[in-house]
Each structure stands twice: as structure tokens, then as C-alpha cells.
Amino acid sequence: MGETYKKKIVLLGSFAVGKTAIMYNFVENKFIQDYRATIGVNLLNKIIALENDTKISFTIWDIAGQLAFRPVWQSFYNKAAGALLIYDVTRKMTYDEIPGWYQNLVEFIPEKIPCVLIGNKIDLIEQREVSSEQGLELARNYDMEYMETSAKTGKNIIQAFELIGRKTLK
Numbered sequence: 001m002g003e004t005y006k007k008k009i010v011l012l013g014s015f016a017v018g019k020t021a022i023m024y025n026f027v028e029n030k031f032i033q034d035y036r037a038t039i040g041v042n043l044l045n046k047i048i049a050l051e052n053d054t055k056i057s058f059t060i061w062d063i064a065g066q067l068a069f070r071p072v073w074q075s076f077y078n079k080a081a082g083a084l085l086i087y088d089v090t091r092k093m094t095y096d097e098i099p100g101w102y103q104n105l106v107e108f109i110p111e112k113i114p115c116v117l118i119g120n121k122i123d124l125i126e127q128r129e130v131s132s133e134q135g136l137e138l139a140r141n142y143d144m145e146y147m148e149t150s151a152k153t154g155k156n157i158i159q160a161f162e163l164i165g166r167k168t169l170k
Contacts, residue, residue, distance in 0.1 A: 002053025007168045008079055009161070010061045012101045013086035014094040018120040021151035022086065023062045026161050031152050048158075048165060056165040077108040081168040084160060086118040087135075089148070090127040095119075095134065102142055114167035115144045118160055123150040 011019040020042055024032050027044040042062040049055050063076050085101055087094040098117065105115070117139040119130060132148060139146035145163055149156040 002049075002055060004047070004055040004057055005169060006057045006059070007081040007165065008059045008061060009164055009168075010063055010077060010080045010083045010105075011086060012063055012083055012105060013118075014088075014091075014097045014101075015064075017086045017088040017091070017094050018149075018151045019062045019084075019086050022084070022118070022120060022149060022157055022160075023060050025151045025154055025157045027060070029154070031154075046161075048161065050162065050165065054169070056168070058161065058165070074108045077105065080109060080113060082114045082116075082164045084116050084118050084164060085144070086120050087130070088121050089119045089130045089135075090121050090124050092129040095130045095138070098138060099142075114164060114170070115142070116160060116164050116167070117142070117144045117146045119146070119148040120151060122148045122155065123152050 011023060013019055021032050023042065023044055024030060027046045044060050045058060047055055047057045061076055083105055085098055087098055117135060119135040135148065136146050147156050147160050147163065149160055151157065
């Protein structure tokens with residue numbers, strides 16, 4: 001019988017990059033069409049099975065992307081085992097803000113935790129402003145893995161959580 005590991009994962013990134021949509025797609029296998037800004041934090045749980053009967057019980061913290069919530073971020077980051085840093089491939093500004101999100105993470109969690117950089121909204125091909133190569137380069141600069149997702153279609157959502165899950169077990 002495999003072991004179940006409990007892992008807190010934080011989703012970080014600017015407002016409207018798709019953090020909440022990614023979380024709901026992963027946990028409930030559905031796309032949230034209408035955008036509502038996260039106030040504070042959203043929490044959801046899901047257990048996934050990896051190889052060798054290993055299970056991970058995720059507690060996923062979707063942290064509000066507005067700077068107004070910065071004073072409470074430290075408590076949200078507390079005891080996080082891993083992070084998904086998310087930007088919107090159709091809004092370069094959100095990509096440019098990733099280094100700031102990474103600095104917040106390092107400020108609030110001094111011990112290094114695994115991170116995966118996510119370029120979201122790849123289904124919006126015509127509106128794309130950030131290339132895959134740019135995403136890969138940024139991920140390399142911060143020693144992160146890189147994935148591209150679509151919360152709308154579900155592309156690579158499960159794989160992103162499996163990846164961060166595996167990284168938290170190392």
C-alpha cells in the first residue's frame with residue numbers, strides 16, 4: 001500500500017492570469033467562464049495518484065494577485081511545499097511581473113521550495129504576446145521547470161500538478 005503525502009501548493013501570479021481557472025479545472029474538471037477577482041485566497045483540495053501507489057493530497061492556495069493583499073501574503077505562503085508561478089501568454093505585462101512574484105516567494109519562504117513556471121491561456125493563439133522560448137528562458141533563469149497550459153481546454157493542467165507534486169517529494 002502506497003503512502004499519501006500532504007502538500008500545500010501556492011498559485012502565484014498577477015490578477016486575471018487564470019490561477020483560479022487552473023485550480024478549478026484541476027480539482028473539478030471544469031472551466032470557470034466568468035472572471036471574478038479572488039479576494040484574499042481560495043482553497044481547494046484534491047488527491048492524485050502517482051506511480052508506485054504514491055498519493056499526494058494537495059491543498060491548493062490560490063492567492064489574490066492584487067498588490068492590495070500583499071500585507072497578508074506571508075500567512076498564505078506559510079508551510080507551502082511548492083509553487084506554481086503563473087502568467088498569461090496573451091499579456092506580456094504578467095510575464096514581466098513573474099520575477100517580482102518569485103522575489104515575494106523567496107522573501108516569505110526562506111528555504112528553497114520547488115517551483116514550476118506556467119504560461120497559461122495557450123488556447124488564445126492569435127492573441128499570444130509571449131513565446132514558448134521566452135517562457136523557457138525565464139524558467140531557466142530561476143531554476144524552474146516550465147509548462148504551458150490552457151485552463152479552458154484543460155491542456156497540461158493535470159501534468160502541471162503531477163510535476164509540482166513529484167518535485168515536492170524529492
